[in-house]
Amino acid sequence: MKDRRTQIVEAATAVMGRQGFQQTSVEDVIHEAGLCGKGHFYHYFKSKEELGYAVLLHQFEVFAETGLAVLRDPMLPPLARLDEFIDWIVEGQAERGCCEGVSPCGALATEMAEQHEGFRKHVDALFERWTGQLQALFWEARPQMIDDVDTEALARFIVATLEGALFMSRVKRDVAVLEDVATGLRRFVMSHVRADERHAAAVRDLVGGTDQSVGKESGR
Amino acid sequence: MKDRRTQIVEAATAVMGRQGFQQTSVEDVIHEAGLCGKGHFYHYFKSKEELGYAVLLHQFEVFAETGLAVLRDPMLPPLARLDEFIDWIVEGQAERGCCEGVSPCGALATEMAEQHEGFRKHVDALFERWTGQLQALFWEARPQMIDDVDTEALARFIVATLEGALFMSRVKRDVAVLEDVATGLRRFVMSHVRADERHAAAVRDLVGGTDQSVGKESGR
DNA sequence: GTATGATAAGACCGATCGGTCCAAAAAACA
DNA sequence: TGTTTTTTGGACCGATCGGTCTTATCATAC
Numbered sequence: 001m002k003d004r005r006t007q008i009v010e011a012a013t014a015v016m017g018r019q020g021f022q023q024t025s026v027e028d029v030i031h032e033a034g035l036c037g038k039g040h041f042y043h044y045f046k047s048k049e050e051l052g053y054a055v056l057l058h059q060f061e062v063f064a065e066t067g068l069a070v071l072r073d074p075m076l077p078p079l080a081r082l083d084e085f086i087d088w089i090v091e092g093q094a095e096r097g098c099c100e101g102v103s104p105c106g107a108l109a110t111e112m113a114e115q116h117e118g119f120r121k122h123v124d125a126l127f128e129r130w131t132g133q134l135q136a137l138f139w140e141a142r143p144q145m146i147d148d149v150d151t152e153a154l155a156r157f158i159v160a161t162l163e164g165a166l167f168m169s170r171v172k173r174d175v176a177v178l179e180d181v182a183t184g185l186r187r188f189v190m191s192h193v194r195a196d197e198r199h200a201a202a203v204r205d206l207v208g209g210t211d212q213s214v215g216k217e218s219g220r
Numbered sequence: 221m222k223d224r225r226t227q228i229v230e231a232a233t234a235v236m237g238r239q240g241f242q243q244t245s246v247e248d249v250i251h252e253a254g255l256c257g258k259g260h261f262y263h264y265f266k267s268k269e270e271l272g273y274a275v276l277l278h279q280f281e282v283f284a285e286t287g288l289a290v291l292r293d294p295m296l297p298p299l300a301r302l303d304e305f306i307d308w309i310v311e312g313q314a315e316r317g318c319c320e321g322v323s324p325c326g327a328l329a330t331e332m333a334e335q336h337e338g339f340r341k342h343v344d345a346l347f348e349r350w351t352g353q354l355q356a357l358f359w360e361a362r363p364q365m366i367d368d369v370d371t372e373a374l375a376r377f378i379v380a381t382l383e384g385a386l387f388m389s390r391v392k393r394d395v396a397v398l399e400d401v402a403t404g405l406r407r408f409v410m411s412h413v414r415a416d417e418r419h420a421a422a423v424r425d426l427v428g429g430t431d432q433s434v435g436k437e438s439g440r
Numbered sequence: 441g442t443a444t445g446a447t448a449a450g451a452c453c454g455a456t457c458g459g460t461c462c463a464a465a466a467a468a469c470a
Numbered sequence: 471t472g473t474t475t476t477t478t479g480g481a482c483c484g485a486t487c488g489g490t491c492t493t494a495t496c497a498t499a500c
Contacts, residue, residue, distance in 0.1 A: 004446085020334060022242050025487060036448045038489075043446080048488065107334045113391050114240060114327045124391050153400040156388070160401050161377075164384025168376070171333050171344050180373040181380050188408050224476090245457060257479050258459075268458065 005044050008033045009054045013108075016055055021112050026051070049118075056112060056122045064129070067092075071133050078141035082134070082158075082189065086182050089162055094175045107170065131155040144197040154192060161185055225264045228253045229274045233328075236275055241332050246271070269338075276332060276342050284349070287312075291353050298361035302354070302378075302409065306402050309382055314395045327390065351375040364417040374412060381405055 011033035016024045026048050030041050045051045070085045113123040134155035138145065165181035190198060231253035236244045246268050250261050265271045290305045333343040354375035358365065385401035410418060 023335075026489085027487080037450065039449080039491080040447060042489070110330060110387070111334060114331060115243075120391060127388060127391060150400075153404060156397055157381075157401050157404040160384035160388045160397065161381045162384065163387060164380035164382065167330070167383060167387070168347060168380045171340060171347060177376055177380065180370075181377050184373060184377040184408070187411070188404070191407070191411055246459085247457080256477075259461080259479080260477060262459070263476080 004035075005054075006058075008035070008041070008044060009051070009058045012051055013055050013058050017106065017108055021052060021055075021108065021115065052112060052119065053122065056109065056119060059106075059109065060122075060126050063126070068130065068133050071137055078137045079144065079189070079193065082137060083186065086162070086185065089166070090175070090178055090182050093166060093169060093178055097173075106166070110167070127159060131159050134158055144194055145192050146194055149192050154189075158185060158189070224255075225274075226278075228255070228261065228264060229271070229278045232271055233275050233278050237326065237328055241272060241275075241328065241335065272332060272339065273342065276329060276339060279326075279329065280342075280346050283346070288350065288353050291357055298357045299364065299409070299413070302357060303406070306382070306405065309386070310395070310398055310402050313386060313389060313398055317393075326386070330387070347379060351379050354378055364414055365412050366414055369412050374409075378405060378409070 008029065012024070012029045015028055015032040019028070026038065026041055029051070030036070030038065033041075035041065045054070067085065067088055070088055071081050073081050073084070076084065109123050109126075112119040114120070131152070132155075135151045138149065138151040138154060142149070142151075161181060162185070165178045168181075169175055169178040228249065232244070232249045235248055235252040239248070246258065246261055249271070250256070250258065253261075255261065265274070287305065287308055290308055291301050293301050293304070296304065329343050329346075332339040334340070351372070352375075355371045358369065358371040358374060362369070362371075381401060382405070385398045388401075389395055389398040
């Protein structure tokens with residue numbers, strides 16, 4: 001049973017995901033949350049800005065609990081987890097028709113980061129967690145990888161590329177872009193893996209595979 | 221000698237690059253352009269939206285004339301031009317301290333694309349031009365490249381990655397991210413080049429190079 | 441019963457902003 | 471000199487929005 005506050009945050013996340021932060025008035029949020037009167041809203045939040053932080057945080061938690069969790073799945077070898085994670089991103093975007101973003105920096109976070117310093121730092125913090133998570137994964141996978149891999153740079157490359165592809169597919173309203181980029185990204189990661197390890201638990205169909213979206217499902 | 225209209229557009233591009241489209245009032249633009257009275261502004265523009273289109277277009281032209289032109293430089297072999305172009309992106313971001321974006325989808329275009337359909341289509345159009353330009357480059361470079369390269373996918377990969385890295389470096393206020401990604405990107409492109417061609421006119425210091433920003437200058 | 445706090449409903453204020461309109465000065469042109 | 475266009479400067483309108491405040495209803499706990 002959720003309390004009112006989280007109910008409001010979830011409603012706000014939904015409506016702001018559709019319209020953006022600026023474009024959403026607190027009355028929109030109130031209406032979406034099904035409550036009546038501003039008094040009620042301001043009983044739970046000091047200001048719209050405070051709501052903004054809560055929405056950002058909520059988005060982050062959703063992303064961390066569903067997406068980043070895949071990167072830690074103890075049942076799979078590290079590189080397979082990365083594969084799974086990329087799938088998860090692509091599938092999510094496909095399901096949503098490339099609009100609103102589950103991604104840490106979907107339209108919403110992107111907009112808010114640009115808005116003011118406080119929001120920017122929150123978004124930055126998630127980038128940090130995300131790349132950190134990937135770095136840990138590569139650290140774990142280092143037996144399979146070539147020797148001089150800069151894990152931090154590699155992690156950031158992946159984040160930046162996915163982020164850019166997410167944005168691009170949003171603008172083009174076409175998942176195909178993201179799918180192609182995901183294929184390229186797998187290939188790129190593969191080029192950091194020892195040749196004699198490339199068959200095993202590692203990245204699937206590194207060349208020519210175009211059907212990333214029909215992969216095995218993880219518990220979601 | 222610029223006419224008033226373009227003077228206004230340039231002022232608007234500057235101030236909106238700093239504050240965003242929504243956050244910039246027409247009075248801000250008027251002030252930045254050094255003219256007085258709204259009447260004067262509305263003498264040249266029907267609405268703020270019309271100004272928005274003009275700003276977007278202006279940004280595109282700047283990007284096309286300075287950035288995309290590098291990709292067509294007839295004095296250099298194709299892959300060297302790509303190298304030069306990546307340099308240009310990194311240097312631009314470094315000069316601006318990772319804030320406002322010369323990039324086609326700097327903060328401004330990103331925000332506006334999300335704003336309404338018309339803006340989105342304009343941004344999409346530039347993506348198309350940009351990837352088209354890259355595709356043409358790879359087509360020209362095909363003798364040096366391995367056989368089964370999907371030039372469209374490769375071009376889009378580059379655009380998405382640069383876009384994402386630009387955004388990420390903006391959020392982190394740190395060019396290092398972009399520099400690392402650029403290095404990775406060169407490596408990725410390199411993996412599509414025939415092994416026996418990797419020395420020549422092609423991509424510079426593909427491995428371990430960390431000083432992309434001190435490259436040779438092109439006429440800019 | 442009564443005090444407390446959640447809920448409902450909405451009037452209201454102050455500020456911002458996009459856009460219109462007007463009138464007078466200045467400049468360009470005849 | 472007279473006419474037209476540009477420029478100036480700002481008042482003003484209507485709408486939106488964030489935020490405050492008030493009043494009333496309802497449930498719960500003590």
